[in-house]
Amino acid sequence: MEPVPSPVRVRFAPSPTGFLHVGSGHSALANWLFARHSGGEFLLRIEDTDAERDRPELIENVLEMLQWLGLQWDNDPPRQSQRRALYEDAAAKLLADGAVYPCDCTGEQVQARNKESGGKPGYDGFCRDRGLEPGPGRALRFRTPREGRTGWTDLVRGEVSFANSDIEDFVVVRGNGAPMFLLANCYDDADMGITHVIRGEDHVNSTPKYLLLGAALGLAAPEAFAHMPLLVNEGRKKLSKRRDDVSMADYRDRGYLPEAMVNYLALLGWGPADGVEVRPITEIVEQYRLEDVNAAPAFFDQKKLSFVNAEKIRALSTEEFIERATPFLTRGEPAVAALRSLAVEVQERVRTLVEVEPMIEFLVVDQPEVDEASWTKAIVKGKAVPEMVAATIARLEALGAEEWTPAPIEAAVRQAAVDAGIVNAEGEPQLSKAQGPVRVAISGRSVGPPLWESLAVLGRERTIDRLRTMQGQLP
Ligand code: GLU
Numbered sequence: 001m002e003p004v005p006s007p008v009r010v011r012f013a014p015s016p017t018g019f020l021h022v023g024s025g026h027s028a029l030a031n032w033l034f035a036r037h038s039g040g041e042f043l044l045r046i047e048d049t050d051a052e053r054d055r056p057e058l059i060e061n062v063l064e065m066l067q068w069l070g071l072q073w074d075n076d077p078p079r080q081s082q083r084r085a086l087y088e089d090a091a092a093k094l095l096a097d098g099a100v101y102p103c104d105c106t107g108e109q110v111q112a113r114n115k116e117s118g119g120k121p122g123y124d125g126f127c128r129d130r131g132l133e134p135g136p137g138r139a140l141r142f143r144t145p146r147e148g149r150t151g152w153t154d155l156v157r158g159e160v161s162f163a164n165s166d167i168e169d170f171v172v173v174r175g176n177g178a179p180m181f182l183l184a185n186c187y188d189d190a191d192m193g194i195t196h197v198i199r200g201e202d203h204v205n206s207t208p209k210y211l212l213l214g215a216a217l218g219l220a221a222p223e224a225f226a227h228m229p230l231l232v233n234e235g236r237k238k239l240s241k242r243r244d245d246v247s248m249a250d251y252r253d254r255g256y257l258p259e260a261m262v263n264y265l266a267l268l269g270w271g272p273a274d275g276v277e278v279r280p281i282t283e284i285v286e287q288y289r290l291e292d293v294n295a296a297p298a299f300f301d302q303k304k305l306s307f308v309n310a311e312k313i314r315a316l317s318t319e320e321f322i323e324r325a326t327p328f329l330t331r332g333e334p335a336v337a338a339l340r341s342l343a344v345e346v347q348e349r350v351r352t353l354v355e356v357e358p359m360i361e362f363l364v365v366d367q368p369e370v371d372e373a374s375w376t377k378a379i380v381k382g383k384a385v386p387e388m389v390a391a392t393i394a395r396l397e398a399l400g401a402e403e404w405t406p407a408p409i410e411a412a413v414r415q416a417a418v419d420a421g422i423v424n425a426e427g428e429p430q431l432s433k434a435q436g437p438v439r440v441a442i443s444g445r446s447v448g449p450p451l452w453e454s455l456a457v458l459g460r461e462r463t464i465d466r467l468r469t470m471q472g473q474l475p
Pocket of ligand 1: 012013014015047185197198199200203
């Protein structure tokens with residue numbers, strides 16, 4: 001009989017030392033995709049073992065952002081800070097078995113000895129055979145085998161192994177009695193029945209320690225690991241919280257859609273076989289395989305993220321677009337009404353939801369503020385600007401109230417361009433040039449939704465009013 005494969009169980013195990021950032025989001029997503037693809041479970045565990053560095057209030061941020069991304073977990077997440085007794089018991093067992101030994105060396109002592117002997121950095125095994133009794137101020141170090149290799153199957157990296165002689169006798173319990181992250185991490189994976197450990201590449205070097213520790217505790221090792229590629233910036237440097245935009249919450253607040261973020265993150269180090277990159281998450285779940293993830297560092301490209309975001313915005317229904325954009329409108333109900341009147345046009349043009357309000361603001365304010373750069377571009381550097389403004393006023397005033405719709409407005413402005421002599425060799429109006437001053441007059445900006453629709457919505461009186469105001473301000 002074929003053995004029944006054990007169901008897949010993976011976990012995302014954040015430490016609350018920082019906000020959820022795009023790198024940790026990438027690891028969380030890989031776990032979630034793998035679980036959903038294989039019909040397994042996606043568990044969450046809070047690794048808050050570092051009392052000095054942890055900021056418990058950040059757990060909220062992590063949970064909230066996972067939820068925002070749609071990466072729903074399947075358990076009530078355990079917190080390692082509440083499981084300390086279990087790790088202490090495990091440490092006691094290791095001590096009784098001689099797998100760990102007490103050590104009273106300070107960091108300075110170790111460094112001084114290494115310097116003197118010219119040996120390699122890291123712990124030199126000084127206390128390994130001293131037979132110290134455990135006690136306050138004495139750490140417990142793992143007695144790493146001097147020979148052999150420790151390795152694993154990595155779904156992303158293939159077979160990976162380290163010479164045991166290169167692994168120092170690492171600390172398992174601190175001198176103050178606090179169990180180290182590594183012990184809690186490996187203990188809990190076994191305790192939770194984790195089958196695949198999927199995490200960032202920064203954990204590759206500690207994986208042999210994890211395996212040695214697990215074996216010493218008699219724990220079953222996971223079936224496989226997958227160490228996801230490092231995310232880097234355009235300088236090929238590891239993303240940094242200080243230098244780069246990495247906070248997931250910031251992306252949400254800057255108007256990125258969760259489905260765009262998830263789609264884009266999935267593409268970092270991975271691509272679907274059919275090459276279709278922007279697609280619904282259900283299709284990504286179907287196609288995602290860790291074996292297809294590339295181990296090379298992946299460039300977190302904000303331009304590509306914006307592109308994916310724009311695509312996802314355009315894929316929304318108009319109603320949904322309005323609904324998603326509404327929380328980003330600071331000007332309340334009038335802004336929502338303005339957006340309703342130009343939603344289709346705006347939806348075509350924005351890359352993020354924060355770009356929505358500036359596009360419709362001209363409909364809400366009494367007189368738009370003129371943007372410096374737009375003024376320079378369309379007015380200072382414009383062609384026959386006073387003539388164009390005057391001709392536009394005249395042509396638009398000649399339109400009857402019932403003609404105040406996009407097509408007649410367009411015809412009138414084209415005519416005005418001809419009147420002002422803004423034409424090409426064939427006598428055709430040069431619209432790209434002619435439109436500039438009109439757009440700046442009505443919206444204060446040189447970019448925005450299509451002009452004819454904008455004027456139609458703004459109304460005859462307000463449009464002509466604004467053109468007259470500009471006429472009075474021309475240089
Ligand atoms: N708590 C670790 C971290 O936040 C994750 C460890 C793991 O996934 O095994 O980096």
